[in-house]
Amino acid sequence: MSILSERLRALSGFPSELPVLDLAAAPAEPMGLFLAWLEEEIARGSRQPHAMTFQTLAEDGGPEGRTLILKDVDEHGLHVATSRSSRKGRQLARDPRAAMTFFWREAGRQVRIAGRTHPLSRAISEADWLARPTSDGRPNPDWQVYALQPDRVEFLQATQDRRHHELHYRLIDGSWAREA
Numbered sequence: 001m002s003i004l005s006e007r008l009r010a011l012s013g014f015p016s017e018l019p020v021l022d023l024a025a026a027p028a029e030p031m032g033l034f035l036a037w038l039e040e041e042i043a044r045g046s047r048q049p050h051a052m053t054f055q056t057l058a059e060d061g062g063p064e065g066r067t068l069i070l071k072d073v074d075e076h077g078l079h080v081a082t083s084r085s086s087r088k089g090r091q092l093a094r095d096p097r098a099a100m101t102f103f104w105r106e107a108g109r110q111v112r113i114a115g116r117t118h119p120l121s122r123a124i125s126e127a128d129w130l131a132r133p134t135s136d137g138r139p140n141p142d143w144q145v146y147a148l149q150p151d152r153v154e155f156l157q158a159t160q161d162r163r164h165h166e167l168h169y170r171l172i173d174g175s176w177a178r179e180a
């Protein structure tokens, strides 16, 4: 074992107090639980609880991830915004499949969400661009809001004994199926 490996192993892990995921009380659909966890994280005051790893597929089929900010959640799905001409923008134009991974370390929680993205309207994209703190009031036609419509959502609640609790949902023929 290298010295780095020993140091990494000795780093602190989950906090001593962790929420409990009651699998018996799991809702029939996942998005309410996702929003409840997000609200808890916002209330905790942790930094950037709306940041997640956003994965796309590169031209060679390989995965590519980067950090993005969740902009909204509505009937279209989970919104992110970026430049259409960026690498991820071009990748989404080629293959709309994408995945999000949220990690809320103070709660020992992870949520994985996968599905297909579609670009939202010019009006929504422009409103998002103009609402940015750095906006100079000029529109940016390259800016695009995408909605990811989930077909797979997986919750993980860490436990001290590392037998983490997982709750998986899959969209089958338009209905959510739960797989605990």
Ligand SMILES: Cc1cc2nc3c(=O)[nH]c(=O)nc-3n(C[C@H](O)[C@H](O)[C@H](O)COP(=O)(O)O)c2cc1C
Pocket: 048, 051, 066, 067, 068, 069, 070, 081, 082, 083, 086, 087, 088, 089
């Ligand atoms: C905390 C954080 C939040 C970010 N949020 C966004 C975002 O919402 N939209 C965006 O286009 N890039 C955002 N970025 C930058 C991206 O991670 C990425 O570097 C950039 O968009 C280029 O990605 P690409 O080459 O895969 O297209 C963020 C970076 C960090 C560290």
